[in-house]
Amino acid sequence: MKSKTSFFNRTILKKNLTHFWPLWALYFVVLFFAMPFSTWQMATDQWYHDYYGNTGRMYRIIESAVQIQTEPVLIFIVAAVMALAVFSYLYSAKNANMMHALPVNRLELYVTNYLSGLLFLFLPQIINFFLTVLVAMANEITCIQYLFAGLVIQMEITLFAYSLAVFVAMFTGQILAMPVYYIVVNFLFVGCMAVINGVMSLLSYGVDDRLYPGKWAVLSPLYYLFGAVRVSEIYESHTETVTGLTISGMADATFYAAAAVVLILLAYRLYRRRQIETAGDWISIRVMKPVFRWGVAFCGSMVLSIMLIFVLRQSHLFPVYRWMVVCVVLFGFVCFFVAEMLLCKSFKVFRKKRLIEWGGFTAAAVLFLTLFRLDAFGVERYVPEADEIEAAFVNMDYQIEVPAEDIPELLAIHRDLIEHREECQKLEQEQGGYYYTTFRYYKKDGTEVTRRYPVPVTGEYLQDETSAVSRITAWERREENLLRNMFGTAYDTNQYVAGSVDLYNKDGDFQSYAMDDEEIRTVVAAIEKDVRAGNFDPYYLYSIADDVAYYNAITFDYYNENGREMWEYYSDYHGELLETSASAEHEETANTSYINIGPDCAYTVEALTELGIINDTWNLYRDDTMPDGVYAD
Amino acid sequence: MIEVRGLKKSFDGFCALRGVDMHVKKGAIYGLVGPNGAGKSTLIRHLTGIYRPDAGEVLIDGQPVFENKGIKAKMAYIPDDLFYFMQADTLEMKRFYEGIYPEFDAKLFYRMQEFFPGIDVKRNIRRLSKGMQKQVAFWLSICCKPQLMILDEPVDGLDPVMRRQIWSIIMSEVAEHEMTVLVSSHNLRELEDVCDHVGIMHQGCIRVERSLSDLQGSVTKIQVASASGMPKLPEQFEVLHMANTGRVYTMIVKGDPKEAERALSEEHPMIVDILPLTLEEIFIYEMGGADYEVKDILF
Numbered sequence: 001m002k003s004k005t006s007f008f009n010r011t012i013l014k015k016n017l018t019h020f021w022p023l024w025a026l027y028f029v030v031l032f033f034a035m036p037f038s039t040w041q042m043a044t045d046q047w048y049h050d051y052y053g054n055t056g057r058m059y060r061i062i063e064s065a066v067q068i069q070t071e072p073v074l075i076f077i078v079a080a081v082m083a084l085a086v087f088s089y090l091y092s093a094k095n096a097n098m099m100h101a102l103p104v105n106r107l108e109l110y111v112t113n114y115l116s117g118l119l120f121l122f123l124p125q126i127i128n129f130f131l132t133v134l135v136a137m138a139n140e141i142t143c144i145q146y147l148f149a150g151l152v153i154q155m156e157i158t159l160f161a162y163s164l165a166v167f168v169a170m171f172t173g174q175i176l177a178m179p180v181y182y183i184v185v186n187f188l189f190v191g192c193m194a195v196i197n198g199v200m201s202l203l204s205y206g207v208d209d210r211l212y213p214g215k216w217a218v219l220s221p222l223y224y225l226f227g228a229v230r231v232s233e234i235y236e237s238h239t240e241t242v243t244g245l246t247i248s249g250m251a252d253a254t255f256y257a258a259a260a261v262v263l264i265l266l267a268y269r270l271y272r273r274r275q276i277e278t279a280g281d282w283i284s285i286r287v288m289k290p291v292f293r294w295g296v297a298f299c300g301s302m303v304l305s306i307m308l309i310f311v312l313r314q315s316h317l318f319p320v321y322r323w324m325v326v327c328v329v330l331f332g333f334v335c336f337f338v339a340e341m342l343l344c345k346s347f348k349v350f351r352k353k354r355l356i357e358w359g360g361f362t363a364a365a366v367l368f369l370t371l372f373r374l375d376a377f378g379v380e381r382y383v384p385e386a387d388e389i390e391a392a393f394v395n396m397d398y399q400i401e402v403p404a405e406d407i408p409e410l411l412a413i414h415r416d417l418i419e420h421r422e423e424c425q426k427l428e429q430e431q432g433g434y435y436y437t438t439f440r441y442y443k444k445d446g447t448e449v450t451r452r453y454p455v456p457v458t459g460e461y462l463q464d465e466t467s468a469v470s471r472i473t474a475w476e477r478r479e480e481n482l483l484r485n486m487f488g489t490a491y492d493t494n495q496y497v498a499g500s501v502d503l504y505n506k507d508g509d510f511q512s513y514a515m516d517d518e519e520i521r522t523v524v525a526a527i528e529k530d531v532r533a534g535n536f537d538p539y540y541l542y543s544i545a546d547d548v549a550y551y552n553a554i555t556f557d558y559y560n561e562n563g564r565e566m567w568e569y570y571s572d573y574h575g576e577l578l579e580t581s582a583s584a585e586h587e588e589t590a591n592t593s594y595i596n597i598g599p600d601c602a603y604t605v606e607a608l609t610e611l612g613i614i615n616d617t618w619n620l621y622r623d624d625t626m627p628d629g630v631y632a633d
Numbered sequence: 634m635i636e637v638r639g640l641k642k643s644f645d646g647f648c649a650l651r652g653v654d655m656h657v658k659k660g661a662i663y664g665l666v667g668p669n670g671a672g673k674s675t676l677i678r679h680l681t682g683i684y685r686p687d688a689g690e691v692l693i694d695g696q697p698v699f700e701n702k703g704i705k706a707k708m709a710y711i712p713d714d715l716f717y718f719m720q721a722d723t724l725e726m727k728r729f730y731e732g733i734y735p736e737f738d739a740k741l742f743y744r745m746q747e748f749f750p751g752i753d754v755k756r757n758i759r760r761l762s763k764g765m766q767k768q769v770a771f772w773l774s775i776c777c778k779p780q781l782m783i784l785d786e787p788v789d790g791l792d793p794v795m796r797r798q799i800w801s802i803i804m805s806e807v808a809e810h811e812m813t814v815l816v817s818s819h820n821l822r823e824l825e826d827v828c829d830h831v832g833i834m835h836q837g838c839i840r841v842e843r844s845l846s847d848l849q850g851s852v853t854k855i856q857v858a859s860a861s862g863m864p865k866l867p868e869q870f871e872v873l874h875m876a877n878t879g880r881v882y883t884m885i886v887k888g889d890p891k892e893a894e895r896a897l898s899e900e901h902p903m904i905v906d907i908l909p910l911t912l913e914e915i916f917i918y919e920m921g922g923a924d925y926e927v928k929d930i931l932f
Binding site: 019 | 681700718720731735
């Protein structure tokens, strides 16, 4: 008898619905309280109306609901639970045998179970969407289009997260392993990058452990979506009035939804090839077993070695390479055979074949470390060419964007520091006479290069005009660089909205004085005069200053559509983090300046005095007039 | 009905099936016997389409069984370790089987309820005793109206009355609907009563496969009382075992028993007695030939 081709089995769907109802019911309840119920509570709370006004209240209530809709962590967790439930029969031999002896083929089982799980996710989302819409409309909240956009993103992320969970579920026959693999897959790429960065930062001169996965972070879905999907308020220019919402990450969610289609097909292919007798095994796909052993051994040994060395390394004299090799051999042995024990479900794993394989792994791991140690990949020697660079920064005392015409000079300093590595490292080992300086290049191909070196700052270097410290300090003394550092990248067009000064009395009591618009203008002008006169150098050029510490601060809040705070511009030149941050539009224009001042800032002190902000009672902090131990935190 | 050719299966380097050949005719009751670890359950899981063969083929009704829902719809399988869904009662499992098996006979289910009076159909099956769970499995399987029933240790855990009840139901299905039954069990005395064909499995191979009557006809116990010493048989007979008490010799002989009797009579013994062997005895002597004999234990 030729069987009729079928993709779906209603009986299995019904069985799933009735057996796993607590799961989808719980998800429904969670969403219900977080969305329609919470919306109703906020909408009927007079406080929201009084505090935000009718329009602001409307957007903030909907924003709260959309944030729940698009929260990727919740979606990924629930998706994994559903996938685990509907494919749980693969993890018990009895259950797997029973299901596969039934007159249902694997295509039918796969499609039915896949759709069951998806239904468990989509149904609570759709029902709660409609309930929230009803609640919103009943409370005169009209901006429900955001809820719809939120639903689309929620369903796209759900499709991907669930498909990924099903794909991962096909790799194992062990119910405890599936959630572990799911977490690993979601962070595998950034995790590996962090491990390699960690190794490089320990073994390669000048390389720091800053993790910058860039667009490749898309390979770590939960990590990426956690940063990419955001709901933020749109503010009326230069005010705190909310005029709408923006939901970032829609394109990313669509991309992942498209990727889900590939995962669905791959997961089915794995299911078709799956050997049912692997129920209970940590790895169901035979070819993945060596990958599992080596992967666990590599990541485990590297992470444990890095952690141990970070704890043990108290000075720059610590023999990092030798310790890394010893740790990787030891931890590699432990991790390799723990992985083998999991695969074999036995403690008797020390067979000749595996010991030889472990030997191979150890040789490969030591070679990996040695290659970095010997700079076989040229990481230490690498300095980009000037024409490859879009923007260059140097950060000794504060972040400076080096103008295009000075980039060749910066690169020359960089090469010089590499050439004189032994001198620098000697000072580093002596623990004095150097100052860590970071070079950062944003390249035209979208990648980033960051290096960090101990720059000598002893007397002879300070007197030598060609030394690295002298040349970098010369840039730091330029007024536009210090002003950009203080007031942002477009400091001359800032619109200041608030300002305050930290003041102390003779008993050490502290207060923050709020300036009015006129006072702000006066003080900003005085600060600019002090910058031009070089009066701020003692408080900003720490590398060449004697031991000084000042706790006086003036703070300004300002708007500038064209400007960004310098540290943020330096850390995130392409604005990728900004795009994904909360209230992006608002954050983009609202900035804050924190300015350290001291007695040498004569113009500023004079202005503050003339304005009466500094007086006999309240003054700037002075070591000689304050009780011991008083300082502003 | 069942045809297995050159079936091989390994698990992580362990060879469980080493080229199994098996033939079961329609309407036969085939007893699959073998020592522990012989590969019986592995073979059964191939017959039910659960396992994918490494090599060889498993045909049911002339078609490969793996991933063939049409063929599987004609089969019912009762494993040794039963599985029921969590929280499921008998009625729920009945509804599940009804949706899965196209030939499921719901009226038969209710008609058969009288055969299983001790089972509360609304009670969680996992809370029933092992024997009752097995009864439920039979009940549901029979209602699937299978053309082939595969049973792995089927009556293990059932009381004698229920055993007889179950076998009686199976035998009537065989008689009325020409249902084929493949049963794996260590209870050889019971198999002897119900099976018409037997396959003896050892170390991943079917060593012997014959009808029970052939098997019992070809291996016999011969008792000879001879005054002239140890009786001798021509070379075409294989003597699986020989023991003597005084002048009485007991031999287990493979070959035509009548020919053996005639050959022995030529030596003019005092008595020649041909006795049929039980399946258990055949199994023990066959396994002895395959290096799986009962060892004498000395205390």
